[in-house]
Amino acid sequence: MKFQKLQKSIQTLLLLLVIWSVPQFAFAQATLQNLNQSLRYSRYSRIDLKIIPIKKAENSFSVQMPIEKIEDNIEFGDYLFSYAVVNSFTEEITDEKIIPLTEDKLRYDTDRHFYFEENIEVPADQNEAYVVLWAKDTRQGDEYIYHADLRSPYIFETPSLGAYFSNNIPFDQNFLIRGQALLFKSNQGVNLFSFYYPQEFNVPVPPMETKPAPVQKEVDVIEEEPFLQNVPKTFDQTGYYFIQSDTTAPAGVLVKTVNETFPKVADWDEMVQMVVYISTRREHEKLLEAEDKKRALDEYWINMTKSEDISKTLIREYFRQVEFANILFTDFREGWKTDRGMIYVVMGPPEEVYFNVDREVWVYGGVDSNSKINFTFARVKNVLTPNYYQLNRSRAYQPEWFKRITLWRSGKIAF
Structure with a gap:
């Protein structure tokens, strides 16, 4: 058994060396703005990539990279994972910038996720920084790409807290079923703060309708009692919640709560x-x-x-x-x-x-x-x-x- 495991590790290493030596790599001579990321919206994707940045210090970030296993019986060797950090959408992503995410870098390997976590420093004078996560299917060549901002004009501030499932995998979904719980961890204080919004939203107007849609002028918000981090918090109502570690800052974590049938139709x-x-x-x-x-x-x-x-x-x-x-x-x-x-x-x-x-x-x-x-x-x-x-x-x-x-x-x- 040990020999077979060693043999498989050697085969994986050799495959990595061969593929990483090929100059026509996905990111070579490419920029973030010209990478085709259509597979992130495919109905037939085999994996789903996410990047969740957590601010550790002024210029230091913990970059969480959970990769959901959509296909059955997936093995790590079925994919090659890597990431890169660039300072703009036009910066060339050279081979030197690409960092392999090999099996020894796995933080967790669960039934549903491969999970990597990397620490990244951004220079204090750098106004923009973006992480690009990439996965290549070694069987058929499909390239999955996902990116996220560390620092950009379109984020107020990267949050210093994160949401997690009970197995410590980061909450990587866009919604949570009402009645379920999450763990929250932060490097600021002990208490966390929750704001509940029971809003319903209108359907968007058609793409050729140039007249602006009416905007809801008032937004209801209910401030809940503070709760402790590292203690499961249950979300009992349908709507959305905004969780913060510091109410004087704009950073926080959004949790959209939905009914039990979601994402399918309810009635x-x-x-x-x-x-x-x-x-x-x-x-x-x-x-x-x-x-x-x-x-x-x-x-x-x-x-x-x-x-x-x-x-x-x-x-x-x-x-x-x-x-x-x-x-x-x-x-x-x-x-x-x-x-x-x-x-x-x-x-x-x-x-x-x-x-x-x-x-x-x-x-x-x-x-x-x-x-x-x-x-x-x-x-x-x-x-x-x-x-x-x-x-x-x-x-x-x-x-x-x-x-x-x-x-x-x-x-x-x-x-």
């Missing part, structure tokens, strides 16, 4: 809300007014497709899109209610995804043409999350948007 009333993206205004108003929502929805789908079999396939596919949008884009709102979630539900996973410090761009091929269509999401500085994006709306989206909705309504869409 017929919620299902009615979710079909707004592919419905006419009159159809949606009729569904909202219906007393028997189930019957109304059955009639809605069958009238749309003229086929019960096509309706079943369409329902399954549409709400599968909603489920993925919830998994990928939930922040303090449910994922399907975000701008990115709306585009994802209707257009499907983007073919290409590119980031810059102030935006995220999704690229799709046009229907019935060789042209491409780009959706640009502007990054907005937000105290609750460093990943808040709003779509740059334009009337130019209207033709392609209606084509996609027509495909949905005819039952011809598939991803």
